[in-house]
Amino acid sequence: MSALPPIIEGRRRWQLAALVAFALGQAAAAGLVAFATRDVFASFREGGDIPLVSLAAIVVAAVSIAALRYSERVVAERLGQDYAAALRLKIFLHLSRVSVRKLGERRVGQLSMRFVGDLSAVRGWISLGLARLVSAAIVLPATVLVLFLLNADLAIAAAIPLVVGIGVMAMVGPRLSDTHRQLRTRRAKLAADMTERVVHAPELRLLGRMQIERRHLTSRTRSMMHSAIERARGIALLRVVPDVLTGVAAASVFFAAFVNGVSGAEAAGALAAVALAVQQLRDIAGVWDRNRAWVVARDKCLNLLMTPTLPQPLLNADDAVADRPPVLRFMGVDAPGLQTIDAEASAGRKIAVVGANGAGKSTLLALAAGLEHPTNGRVTLDGRDIFSLRARERRRLIAYLSGRSPILAGSLRRALTMGAPERPSDATIEACAEAFGLGPVLDRVGGLDGVVAEAGRNLSSGEARRLLLARVALSHPRLILLDEPDDALDPAARSLVEDVVLGTDATALIITHDLSLARKLDEVWLLHAGTLIVKGTPDEVLSGDGPVARHFSEKPIREP
Secondary structure: OOOOOOOOOOHHHHHHHHHHHHHHHHHHHHHHHHHHHHHHHHHHHHOOOOOHHHHHHHHHHHHHHHHHHHHHHHHHHHHHHHHHHHHHHHHHHHHHOOOHHHHHOOOHHHHHHHHHHHHHHHHHHHHHHHHHHHHHHHHHHHHHHHHHHHOHHHHHHHHHHHHHHHHHHHHHHHHHHHHHHHHHHHHHHHHHHHHHHHOOHHHHHHOOOHHHHHHHHHHHHHHHHHHHHHHHHHHHHHHHHHHHHHHHHHHHHHHHHHHHOOOHHHHHHHHHHHHHHHHHHHHHHHHHHHHHHHHHHHHHHHHHHOOOOOOOOOOOOOOOOOOOOOOEEEEEEEEOOEEEEEEEEOOOOEEEEEEOOOOOHHHHHHHHHOOOOOOEEEEEEOOEEHHHOOHHHHHHHEEEEOOOOOOOOEEHHHHHHOOOOOOOOHHHHHHHHHHOOOHHHHHHHOOOOOEEOHHHOOOOHHHHHHHHHHHHHHHOOOEEEEEOOOOOOOHHHOHHHHHHHHOOOOEEEEEOOOHHHHHHOOEEEEEEOOEEEEEEOHHHHOOOOOHHHHHHOOOOOOOO
16 A cells, blocks of 8 residues: 655645744734733723824734735645645556556546546645644634633633534534535546546537437536535535624623623723634634545545555666567466466567457557566566566667557657657657658648647547657667557558568567568467467468468467
């Protein structure tokens, strides 16, 4: 299990210390206001000169409180943003170490909620919850102390409703947990549904599903709205308490003043202190709401961080794999969809991996790339476990292309050179792009600085595949792993796959359904129902009526 980052760490320690200092300053200013107010009202009773010093003290204290609350808000926001950034990075790095299969089991919309909705709740708790709780924990006791210094009877009269109000809020606040959890769950489901459907909206319309989808989204929205209203009721109830408390505390102070014969000046000073205390209670009302949101968001983030990760290389890992085509071995490998794979791709060998849909071909390549972990056995490069490779070695050695390979929004230059150990010159990049038929794309987007949309949406399917093949060529890998690289390519462009594979001395595994390509490679591996049933040279396995020949002729395969 990977825990959340500690709140008090690094510069956040100093930010929290600053919040404590601001709270102490507010407490001191509150005391000054109370005593100065008492002196002003005493001057009214006694007559004489205008109490300029006391009036100035009230102004200075008020300005100080305003300045301190302003500084508190800014530092608290910095603290919240800093912590949210640390948690965001931790979650992202954790997900980068999760297998592609495990990651694929989670809906994209719900994952995005962790980075948007939940992290907003986390930031809100730190910056608007925890910070104000620190302030209230210091200012409220200090205000009660000031009341006792003014008059013990008035302090008791004010403290009783304050304590009762805090007690009521303590009972109401925890009840927000269920509404927060329900709201966040329903919001996550709605976000997941919208994320899944919005990119397909035109095709859903073509499929005649708009009425069905409208009803579904309307139902989800109404459920979310119901939870949001329930949460709003709880928050409103919390915020009502300080408003009621203002009148009750004032009446209690006045009553105690009359009963005990306390001067009006002391009563006025006590009311000033009570007003500042009630302001803290108003802040605490928001604290409860943000705390409940934080608890739910924290649990969601912890659940995500509990997702098992792939093994990570040890700091004292073996010597680096040499910069040459490696020997790739599968040694008794079992994995979801695969069983007992024993095979070796010798250095520089080009191997076609073939088989029906669901045979386990993509899982085999993901294992070779270190994107999946075998349940049994090992995958090695030149004798080293694939998971002992450090990030720099992986980047230098391996190029992996699949139907889900990322094309991030940004410049065409970046899209082409992602994964390259060293960025080539613009001239080299442009020449490679032209060689892979991307000249029209260069012209259309405005050169290498032109923008490629998210997931390459401003490219055709064939152009996106050409871009990914060019990326492989520019990275000069020593192990090439291609999952149906000719998918979406027109017949004239399929020679590009041969250029990538045959134009290098790298070891290569290529999933293909193209018989002509398979014939040009060094070996053919046939997977059937998760088992490697045939391996050999094209001349050996494609002749006659064997399983590989039957696969390409679309006849049923009989295991040997």
